[in-house]
Amino acid sequence: MSTAVRQQSASGGAAERKPATMGQALNRALADAMAEDPAVHLLGEDIGTLGGVFRVTDGLAERFGPDRCADTPLAEAGILGTAVGMAMYGLRPVVEMQFDAFALPAFEQLVSHVSRMRNRTRGGLPMPLTVRIPYGGGIGGVEHHSDSSEAYYAATPGLHVVTPATVADAYGLLRAAIASDDPVVFLEPKRLYWSKDGWDPEAPEPVPGIGAAVVRRPGRSATLIGYGPSVPVCLEAAEAAREDGAEGWDLEVVDLRSLVPFDEETVAASVRRTGRAVVVHESPGFGGPGGEIAARITERCFHHLEAPVLRVAGFDIPYPPPMLERHHLPGVDRVLDAVARLQWESTWVAPGGDGGGR
Amino acid sequence: MSTAVRQQSASGGAAERKPATMGQALNRALADAMAEDPAVHLLGEDIGTLGGVFRVTDGLAERFGPDRCADTPLAEAGILGTAVGMAMYGLRPVVEMQFDAFALPAFEQLVSHVSRMRNRTRGGLPMPLTVRIPYGGGIGGVEHHSDSSEAYYAATPGLHVVTPATVADAYGLLRAAIASDDPVVFLEPKRLYWSKDGWDPEAPEPVPGIGAAVVRRPGRSATLIGYGPSVPVCLEAAEAAREDGAEGWDLEVVDLRSLVPFDEETVAASVRRTGRAVVVHESPGFGGPGGEIAARITERCFHHLEAPVLRVAGFDIPYPPPMLERHHLPGVDRVLDAVARLQWESTWVAPGGDGGGR
Amino acid sequence: MTVLEQLGAHVPVPPPSWRPRTDPAPLLPDATPHRALGVRDAEAGSAGRAGSGDEELLLRLYAAVVHGRRYNEQATALTKQGRLAVYPSSTGQEACQVASGLVLRERDWLFPSYRDTLAAVARGLDPVEVLSLLRGDSHNGYDAREQRVAPLCTPLATQLPHAVGLAHAARLKGDDLAVLALVGDGGTSEGDFHEALNFAAVWQAPVVVLVQNNGFAISVPLSKQTAAPSLAHKAVGYGMPGRLVDGNDALAVHEVLDEALERARSGGGPTLVEAVTYRVEAHTNADDATRYRTADEVETWRAHDPLALLERELRERGLLDEETARRVREEAEQKAAQLRERMHQDVAPDPQELFAHVYSERTPQLREQEAQLRAELAAEGHRTAGEEQR
Amino acid sequence: MTVLEQLGAHVPVPPPSWRPRTDPAPLLPDATPHRALGVRDAEAGSAGRAGSGDEELLLRLYAAVVHGRRYNEQATALTKQGRLAVYPSSTGQEACQVASGLVLRERDWLFPSYRDTLAAVARGLDPVEVLSLLRGDSHNGYDAREQRVAPLCTPLATQLPHAVGLAHAARLKGDDLAVLALVGDGGTSEGDFHEALNFAAVWQAPVVVLVQNNGFAISVPLSKQTAAPSLAHKAVGYGMPGRLVDGNDALAVHEVLDEALERARSGGGPTLVEAVTYRVEAHTNADDATRYRTADEVETWRAHDPLALLERELRERGLLDEETARRVREEAEQKAAQLRERMHQDVAPDPQELFAHVYSERTPQLREQEAQLRAELAAEGHRTAGEEQR
Ligand SMILES: Cc1ncc(C[n+]2csc(CCOP(=O)(O)OP(=O)(O)O)c2C)c(N)n1
Numbered sequence A, B: 001m002s003t004a005v006r007q008q009s010a011s012g013g014a015a016e017r018k019p020a021t022m023g024q025a026l027n028r029a030l031a032d033a034m035a036e037d038p039a040v041h042l043l044g045e046d047i048g049t050l051g052g053v054f055r056v057t058d059g060l061a062e063r064f065g066p067d068r069c070a071d072t073p074l075a076e077a078g079i080l081g082t083a084v085g086m087a088m089y090g091l092r093p094v095v096e097m098q099f100d101a102f103a104l105p106a107f108e109q110l111v112s113h114v115s116r117m118r119n120r121t122r123g124g125l126p127m128p129l130t131v132r133i134p135y136g137g138g139i140g141g142v143e144h145h146s147d148s149s150e151a152y153y154a155a156t157p158g159l160h161v162v163t164p165a166t167v168a169d170a171y172g173l174l175r176a177a178i179a180s181d182d183p184v185v186f187l188e189p190k191r192l193y194w195s196k197d198g199w200d201p202e203a204p205e206p207v208p209g210i211g212a213a214v215v216r217r218p219g220r221s222a223t224l225i226g227y228g229p230s231v232p233v234c235l236e237a238a239e240a241a242r243e244d245g246a247e248g249w250d251l252e253v254v255d256l257r258s259l260v261p262f263d264e265e266t267v268a269a270s271v272r273r274t275g276r277a278v279v280v281h282e283s284p285g286f287g288g289p290g291g292e293i294a295a296r297i298t299e300r301c302f303h304h305l306e307a308p309v310l311r312v313a314g315f316d317i318p319y320p321p322p323m324l325e326r327h328h329l330p331g332v333d334r335v336l337d338a339v340a341r342l343q344w345e346s347t348w349v350a351p352g353g354d355g356g357g358r
Numbered sequence C, D: 001m002t003v004l005e006q007l008g009a010h011v012p013v014p015p016p017s018w019r020p021r022t023d024p025a026p027l028l029p030d031a032t033p034h035r036a037l038g039v040r041d042a043e044a045g046s047a048g049r050a051g052s053g054d055e056e057l058l059l060r061l062y063a064a065v066v067h068g069r070r071y072n073e074q075a076t077a078l079t080k081q082g083r084l085a086v087y088p089s090s091t092g093q094e095a096c097q098v099a100s101g102l103v104l105r106e107r108d109w110l111f112p113s114y115r116d117t118l119a120a121v122a123r124g125l126d127p128v129e130v131l132s133l134l135r136g137d138s139h140n141g142y143d144a145r146e147q148r149v150a151p152l153c154t155p156l157a158t159q160l161p162h163a164v165g166l167a168h169a170a171r172l173k174g175d176d177l178a179v180l181a182l183v184g185d186g187g188t189s190e191g192d193f194h195e196a197l198n199f200a201a202v203w204q205a206p207v208v209v210l211v212q213n214n215g216f217a218i219s220v221p222l223s224k225q226t227a228a229p230s231l232a233h234k235a236v237g238y239g240m241p242g243r244l245v246d247g248n249d250a251l252a253v254h255e256v257l258d259e260a261l262e263r264a265r266s267g268g269g270p271t272l273v274e275a276v277t278y279r280v281e282a283h284t285n286a287d288d289a290t291r292y293r294t295a296d297e298v299e300t301w302r303a304h305d306p307l308a309l310l311e312r313e314l315r316e317r318g319l320l321d322e323e324t325a326r327r328v329r330e331e332a333e334q335k336a337a338q339l340r341e342r343m344h345q346d347v348a349p350d351p352q353e354l355f356a357h358v359y360s361e362r363t364p365q366l367r368e369q370e371a372q373l374r375a376e377l378a379a380e381g382h383r384t385a386g387e388e389q390r
């Protein structure tokens, strides 16, 4: 089993353009948004002079001044709460949470205010606010540095939840998030920050908007559904399935890009074509987005399904210490294992060979 | 459609005993636990002199002293965080959060510490800690007083999440939660506080432990799966389905009692018997527990299912103001509507007659 | 070579960051609350005795307190008539409420908590719109941006970072305004209070935080809430001035707020004000205050009633004749009657509103759910036509 | 009848709750940090000059600081060798670390943050166990309950309520102990800091919170973190004493902590201590400090090095001969060599541990997942036998 950090391109093409990293694309998106709209203000810990611990805001304080890209005191609820006030006054704050788990102190502000202010005021006080959160594991981080909390955000009405898997999407989706009049939780897959792809910062290719999923790889045998850091895993699994040959699966890969709003049309269309699906994500399986996605697909595509929609997710455990994380992360082998259980011979095979399927 | 507050008995029997309310049973459970184990300490806002805003701790400060049933300063993270320290020293804290949404300030402590301390310390520092949270709507509460946040808790590995629907379970499950060496989020359905059932405080009937679901009403046509405040709704729907006659559905009702651990055996066995299932809960549908439950059933029972598992849940909106809440809450009619869509004639019918099922 | 040898002749000296970063003395509150009413010049606190130019202000405060008390009574009565879901009365705290409403300029913003409906009414908002949350027909009944009053805030202290952020944004834009945020004694224990005040001081945001210390957080008395000399003493820990004021003395509250807001507007930064007052009624109509406090305690505060203090001052200054007093009382009755009448009119919020403002555009999921509800309502309409109007 | 008339002859009097609830004066910190090393009696802060009975303590502090500095160097070197995932060095802060470790009695508890590994080592814990989190083989490598050292805490300030709760529990049980909790200057901005200190003061919990103000929270200097006169000034807002101490003066830190802990043990309640020190290295090995501060700034602190201060004192008192200095250095080298050697031994944590301690008993779901992983590992074992040992 191999779940090492994957930094390959997820979009495949664009080989003629110079390679850029996802981090660079995010940085450029922030810079372009700030240049275009003086209402865009960045707030966070260490995002000014230092340029952020992942350097996503590198150079922005210098270029736009410390008021536009502000190092705040160390208090996440305070950061998000003051951003709410700034949005009430017509600004378009973009907040950086340093790591996923360190967004939790701001959870009350996010749920009780950010997600509800527009609704509470019948549109009077919209929240054009973006919360950038580096998430996910695979970078050898010590405890609390590798969480994936998208289940919490996706279960919170009033928020949009998006996450890029490609360099082009990093730019395009972040621009869309900042331009949105709704609050967007923008989840940045940490281990893809250094992933590269051909991408031209001077002419960034347009990408579909928030709410649209994309088929990253067409296939006929089954659909792999992933988002963020799992998309490269799905693509690699699809490659492996073709190359490894024996089974001869031709797997379609759907990149959700946006958990909320959820693109049922694209996902359901794919599953109706293939008749089988596996949802892949890093956050714990129980209560994670995979359940929602699988249930929704099943509701919509029941009579097209040859097998139950399966899920490959992180285990239902706290994120493990670095030396054990490879066992936790859904990797290519585990994805292919699930594909193999999609009842190709119409008999149910338990995961891992035992314990399940009672 | 009728979604008014229902306070009927969910367990049915026990007519010979004197009626007690769920609130009284909870109070008695706390008192008995405190009397038996001096390590049990209660912490919360207004739980001392006042006896709690729902009077669940009535009389306990007087009986056990203000150190055992303590009014804290008004700070939920502080309450839960100090409870963590008390548990580290061998106490068994029982925390009351005044309303569901006011547990959110403590979310970081819950996720980053309560749920992980045992795992972090390889069992060295277990967290025998109970967090009591009044949840759910239907009581005419103004904004932030009617939330159902179980999706967040169920998605957090390391926590147990339980919720009673009957008076007997209120006592039995709370005793089990306090006795557990693991942290338990104990969700109290607010609108069932005043629900009554025959129940003897001097000889409380034993109930199944945490992790066991219970069939509250046997049936053959389809399985309704609910928990907490939705269980009486499911039971009423089952009665109505029988009485209303025309359709002649004989609905089985499963009360989950515990979201984590999840009792797959009982639920799957029921669905295998009936071949059809509807999951009912008040919290928003998208990303809610219903998705997990439906997906899990489908994984386990795919070839027994005559129709996709459907969900009846709160809309994907912030909890509405009192005058509109009845439109939001899943009521009997909406449940029966879903039952009617369980492909009895094997054709897919969209919810509400249009918009779905594309 | 040891570290000492490396240093050679250098004598260890305290680095510059040692010195106090701000002089704490001016930040500390006075030992007793500032008072203005009924105080001879010599006794007055640091802000000094109100000048004689205050006459108009005194009369405005007086009228507003009389109206406010009547408003509180009326709102409480409406809960008994089933016209309000719940009402947290500010009786006893009218001085703070009214001063907060009147002291603000038009451009300023107010951030009230659930208890501060009277402050919003004193600011000039329509009382029916203000009570919408508590009536239960909507989460917020007025146009917050136009009125420059944030929605009444329920989760304690969470409005404070909003107030700071808005003040900061206004300052960044160069707009000449200040923000007044209200919070209770209990709310000061929340982390959001701390984070907001710290941001305010670091940013020198034009914001004033008024803590209405009314002695209780529901049933919990101040002594279980804090061990601090006063809540105003918290200010020094943020590097802003703390002021202690008699919260039943409308003129004193007005003076202290006015001075602090003016300082904020002119770039002088934030202020924390503790107004010592008392919650005369129960926490809300649903609360039973006899469970946690004695009638005697409530009685000790009667002698220091905000309205009595004002009335005595006006009478002593010869500013309040019977005619004026009667007129003010009549106005209060009229307003109460209007409120009663309007609140007795049924409202029927549109169920489709549930989906209208969750996002700027409905998601596909919400469109589907809206259609479902529409179909249900139509079916229901067939069955029980007309029942929709409660 | 108006309210005033109801009151009749009663003159409005300020109710009793007006008076300052605690006298603030004794809670306020001194204007400059307390020092002990190299200070003539007259110059010393309020705690007074250390007596001559301190000789043994001075030598213990000296040895611990020498060992500690070497330990920090060794740990940083281990990151370069891939033997630690990350290391936040406490170089420059050894006085605080070492004093924290040595001042505690056996029954006391220590609550360290991620940077405070040296404090745990000074307390006597096995350095390899202490570094387990940062090596990446487990979340916590020592027996927290037996050692009475809480796990190194990563989410900032979240350990403070734990410390307060544990101290409170001990007091409720009548156990004679105190708790020392460590937090950084940045951590003081978090809501958890505020809530924990307030609980501590209200409960009079036997806890001492030591803020190591090392000038930075990663890249953010103190001036952007707070506008307070000092972090110790926050204490008055909670109603507990605040003490300001030279954080590079090991003896002064030890004195202040010892006094505060003793007060805590004897029922005198909590204390907030700010130790002014400096983070000489970058935030961690992964950080680049040149991005946000100048070499000059770092240089100004060299003259106030904790080791230099101690060494000078010892030499002036004639307590440190070459022989002792050499011996202490050698011990430090030996410890470092041992640490290096042990950390170079491979560890192979058992993957089944993933499921072992999530709950007291595995849930059905975890049993299933464990079986899955076991099957995968078995299959993997067939394919690549032996690769499991990294
Ligand atoms: C975060 C949060 N926790 C708990 C509550 C429940 N609650 C409502 S009012 C109240 C007491 C507030 O006391 P205080 O701040 O003194 O304001 P007052 O009611 O006296 O005006 C409590 C605990 C809440 N609204 N928000």
Ligand SMILES: Cc1ncc(C[n+]2csc(CCOP(=O)(O)OP(=O)(O)O)c2C)c(N)n1
Pocket: A045, A074, A098, A102, A105, D115, D154, D155, D156, D183, D184, D185, D186, D187, D188, D214, D216, D217, D218, D279, D283
């Ligand atoms: C709640 C939380 N937010 C953010 C972080 C990320 N982080 C780790 S250390 C650090 C700076 C801490 O500064 P300070 O409290 O002064 O401690 P120091 O590192 O200087 O010892 C930050 C922001 C964190 N660990 N926890």
Ligand SMILES: [Mg+2]
Pocket: C184, C185, C186, C212, C213, C214, C215, C216, C217, C218
């Ligand atoms: Mg109060």
Ligand SMILES: [Mg+2]
Pocket: D184, D185, D186, D212, D213, D214, D215, D216, D217, D218
């Ligand atoms: Mg620091």
